[in-house]
Amino acid sequence: MSHPPPPHGPVRASAGRIAAIVLRHVYLLRASWPRVIELMYWPTIQMVLWGFMTEFLLTQSTFIARASGVLISAVLLWDVLFRGQLGFSLSFLEEVWSRNLPNLFVSPLRPVEFLVALMLMSLIRTLIGVLPAAGLAIVLYHASVFDLGLPLVAFFSGLLIMGWAIGMMVCALILRVGQGAENAAWLAIFLIAPISAIYYPVAVLPEWLQTVAWALPTAAIFEGMRAVLIDGQVRFDLLVRAGVLDLPYLGLGAALFLVAFRVARRRGLLLQVGE
Amino acid sequence: MIRAAVTCHTIRVTYSDTVSDTAATADIVVAVENLAKTFNGTPAVAGVSFTVARGQTVALLGANGAGKTTTISMLLGLLLPSAGTIRVLGVDMVHERHRVLGRINFSSPYVDLPRRLTVAQNLTFFAHLYGVCDARERVARLAEELDLAALLRRRSGHLSAGQKTRVSLAKALINDPEVLLLDEPTASLDPDTADWVRAYLAAYQARTGLAILLASHNMHEVERLADQVLMMRAGRIVDRGAPGELVRRHGRRTLEEVFLDLARGAATGALRHPAAQ
Numbered sequence: 001m002s003h004p005p006p007p008h009g010p011v012r013a014s015a016g017r018i019a020a021i022v023l024r025h026v027y028l029l030r031a032s033w034p035r036v037i038e039l040m041y042w043p044t045i046q047m048v049l050w051g052f053m054t055e056f057l058l059t060q061s062t063f064i065a066r067a068s069g070v071l072i073s074a075v076l077l078w079d080v081l082f083r084g085q086l087g088f089s090l091s092f093l094e095e096v097w098s099r100n101l102p103n104l105f106v107s108p109l110r111p112v113e114f115l116v117a118l119m120l121m122s123l124i125r126t127l128i129g130v131l132p133a134a135g136l137a138i139v140l141y142h143a144s145v146f147d148l149g150l151p152l153v154a155f156f157s158g159l160l161i162m163g164w165a166i167g168m169m170v171c172a173l174i175l176r177v178g179q180g181a182e183n184a185a186w187l188a189i190f191l192i193a194p195i196s197a198i199y200y201p202v203a204v205l206p207e208w209l210q211t212v213a214w215a216l217p218t219a220a221i222f223e224g225m226r227a228v229l230i231d232g233q234v235r236f237d238l239l240v241r242a243g244v245l246d247l248p249y250l251g252l253g254a255a256l257f258l259v260a261f262r263v264a265r266r267r268g269l270l271l272q273v274g275e
Numbered sequence: 276m277i278r279a280a281v282t283c284h285t286i287r288v289t290y291s292d293t294v295s296d297t298a299a300t301a302d303i304v305v306a307v308e309n310l311a312k313t314f315n316g317t318p319a320v321a322g323v324s325f326t327v328a329r330g331q332t333v334a335l336l337g338a339n340g341a342g343k344t345t346t347i348s349m350l351l352g353l354l355l356p357s358a359g360t361i362r363v364l365g366v367d368m369v370h371e372r373h374r375v376l377g378r379i380n381f382s383s384p385y386v387d388l389p390r391r392l393t394v395a396q397n398l399t400f401f402a403h404l405y406g407v408c409d410a411r412e413r414v415a416r417l418a419e420e421l422d423l424a425a426l427l428r429r430r431s432g433h434l435s436a437g438q439k440t441r442v443s444l445a446k447a448l449i450n451d452p453e454v455l456l457l458d459e460p461t462a463s464l465d466p467d468t469a470d471w472v473r474a475y476l477a478a479y480q481a482r483t484g485l486a487i488l489l490a491s492h493n494m495h496e497v498e499r500l501a502d503q504v505l506m507m508r509a510g511r512i513v514d515r516g517a518p519g520e521l522v523r524r525h526g527r528r529t530l531e532e533v534f535l536d537l538a539r540g541a542a543t544g545a546l547r548h549p550a551a552q
Contacts, residue, residue: 013406016403016406017403017406020400020401020403020404021404024396031392031393031396031430032391098387098388098390098391099386100386103388104404106353106379106381107376107401108376108404110373266355268348270354271348271354271385271386
């Protein structure tokens with residue numbers, strides 16, 4: 001029996017496997033309206049709450065009066081980070097809950113392709129969650145996150161990449177210690193919330209904590225957002241800083257996942273996770 | 276008669292005749308040598324060696340904890356061996372498994388398909404994952420062969436055990452594999468459905484030259500499907516041979532009696548029947 005090389009190249013074959021995983025999760029979303037509604041629920045509720053808060057603060061604060069959209073934009077961008085991470089981790093957990101990991105990893109799917117597919121699913125889930133809330137903010141409060149202009153693309157990308165990095169770390173933890181660690185998918189991101197300068201500048205933090213905050217791409221992104229909305233200034237230095245910082249976090253997340261995957265193969269955990 | 280079926284990844288040459296023993300030994304598709312796996316110092320598999328030839332069915336037979344599932348997991352690449360080598364279709368499974376995973380597949384009642392997806396969605400998704408070009412046609416053909424047409428729109432989680440087994444088998448054959456690993460393929464099935472599954476597997480194998488490695492507790496299944504039986508105990512192969520040959524050699528009437536002898540270590544006196552203790 002002869003086995004010639006595939007009629008199409010390895011890149012196309014790889015893209016096909018990534019698309020297959022995305023298709024599997026799109027099937028899942030299409031079949032489950034409660035899942036889709038849940039994706040939109042929290043970003044919308046958060047936005048409505050902070051919208052009313054903004055309306056109140058407008059009468060009390062000259063700072064808010066200078067940039068009424070700053071709080072709503074912060075809420076929506078924070079949700080990009082949160083939904084990005086949660087979208088990644090939940091797509092992984094769907095495989096754990098359905099005990100499908102062995103089926104996936106006896107197929108030609110490579111772990112890196114699996115990670116790329118989870119990133120794409122995270123993007124889809126984030127857009128489903130955040131876009132309706134952003135649209136509603138325009139209708140209800142005349143506050144548009146799109147006023148950020150082109151830098152919004154950089155902010156969105158930077159936060160999404162950081163969300164993926166944390167998502168990979170969470171998935172590595174679940175692979176390593178089992179399904180008991182699944183709550184980390186909802187909790188992990190909040191570890192960096194206080195030092196991400198979401199609603200207040202980094203300068204508010206104690207000096208030693210400022211150093212930690214500036215080591216996160218999120219602080220640079222939220223400072224950059226305020227610079228656009230309050231000062232009308234695009235701080236390219238902050239955008240570059242966020243982009244440069246994102247890469248090592250993404251690399252660290254991927255490395256931790258791949259190490260956890262190898263450990264799982266050595267210890268036989270791929271067959272046990274989800275049981 | 277030989278025909279070629281082209282898929283995205285392989286050109287399969289399929290046989291209309293069952294492969295003879297002589298031809299089988301000349302066409303090894305699975306070669307395992309001194310395979311071992313240790314968990315925290317405890318050996319689960321302790322130096323097993325065997326081969327599976329094209330068109331052949333080899334059964335791993337042993338009591339719970341004998342090392343059957345561990346062996347199959349290592350062959351699939353889900354578990355890294357502590358020692359030894361595994362070559363599937365000539366490829367080193369420890370270091371290059373992605374070169375060959377598209378040409379093998381597996382099925383186990385202990386590994387679910389996504390329950391919220393319909394049968395059609397599951398099969399389509401796996402067809403794409405394995406790079407099957409004509410996914411729709413392949414799904415339709417397997418649905419017809421495995422009598423799944425009426426179930427295609429049903430969610431996998433809503434199926435009975437027998438229906439799940441047939442869907443799992445369809446998934447395992449979606450890429451027209453050359454090597455199929457089955458972990459207790461008819462566990463929890465009623466005798467009629469189990470018989471149907473065995474008949475289907477035997478017919479499929481005769482048609483395609485598929486090599487099958489199966490782990491089972493079911494003696495009837497092993498006697499019916501297996502050309503070779505590897506009797507495992509405590510991670511080792513303690514005897515091997517064709518089912519009839521094992522029965523004759525041990526001077527027993529059935530394979531089950533041979534199994535009980537070996538599982539209880541009658542030959543060495545390592546284990547005694549509970550009633551005798």
